[in-house]
Amino acid sequence: MNRKSSVQIPSIDNDKLIEVKDLHVSFSTPRGELKAVNGINYSVKTGEIMGLVGESGSGKSVEAYSIMGLLPPTARIDSGSVFFEGQEILSLTKKELEPIRGNEISMIFQNPVSYLDPVFTIGQQMIETIRAHDRSASKDDAKAISLNMLREVRIRSPEQVMRQYPFELSGGMCQRVMIAIALLCEPKLLIADEPTTALDVTTQIQIVQILKRLQKQRSMAMIYITHNFGIVAELCDRVSVMYGGFILEQGLIDDIFYNAAHPYTLMLLNTIPRMDTQTSEPLRPIEGTPVDQVLLPDGCVFHPRCPSCKDICRREAPQKSILGPEHSASCWLLEQA
DSSP states (O other), rough: OOOOHHHSSSOOOOEEEEEEEEEEEEEEEEEEEEEEEEEEEEEEETOOOOEEOOOOSSSSSHHHHHHHHHHTEEEEEEEEEEETTEOOOTTTOOHHTTTTTTTTTEOOOOOOHHHHHHTTTTTHHHHHHHHHHHHHHOOHHHHHHHHHHHHTTTTOOOHHHHHOGGGGSSSHHHHHHHHHHHHTTTTTTEEETTTTTTEEEEEEHHHHHHHHHHHHHHHHHHOOOOOSSHHHHOOOOOEEEEEEEEEEEEHHHHHHHHHHHHHHHHHTTTSOSSSHHHHHHOOEEEOOOOOOOSOOOOTTGGGOOOOOOOOOHHSSSSOOOEOOSOOOEHHHHHHHO
């Protein structure tokens, strides 16, 4: 186990496109206050892809909706800041956020069929998106841009797709359309919220390859939300591991895959099928159920499921241990190493 450094090592590159600081988000429920996001911190640099990984219900999508200003009425941002290109955006009004949302920061949602309007053709929705953000664009210009973007996402008959309605397309085709719409205004940051969850494995690979190619072409930053470490290994530069609304470990891709320090990260990695051994090994599931975020436990949020739990884990929340220039984790085992 890595030993904790007593001196925090600063990042060499301070070119932060977006920075989230001590973000807390909660929901009002009949059972009480559900604490969905609990003081998370991270930053993403220009041209970098950060993977936000964790089980369902860990708060990944909620923090993304907070950035976009798309939280439902039952949600509340209790504290924290989000800086985009140095500007604090959580305090902006809906009107003040309009020039940023879509133009500067865009999002791909989990279920594309739910977010594409069933009563308008794909072409109408794409053209309207462009003209909503650029009122000087003519309908012909917007159509030309839309056709070109559909080609970029590897849709073979863009003219035909422009005339079709969402229900006439497969799930994979709808997701390609959603990617095209998200990139129409050439955003600097793309948030992809589990965009391959409902797709078959072959289509998943195609979508990931499209995102990887377009991200490189545009030098675009990306936050990729997923529970699939296989996609993280293929796509991401950096990883933040979330559980119960907390970030338990952060690091570069090699830090997480080859030098993971938190028991939860190690257990997530152990659920991935191994292809580098001669004999097959059974997958090891994480025992227990995800934490109830209405009734968060004392101490470490992961201690009820942790096989290495100590008495102090039940009493006190661990501090973040700095393990390298870009690598940190919050675990009492690191304090005692």
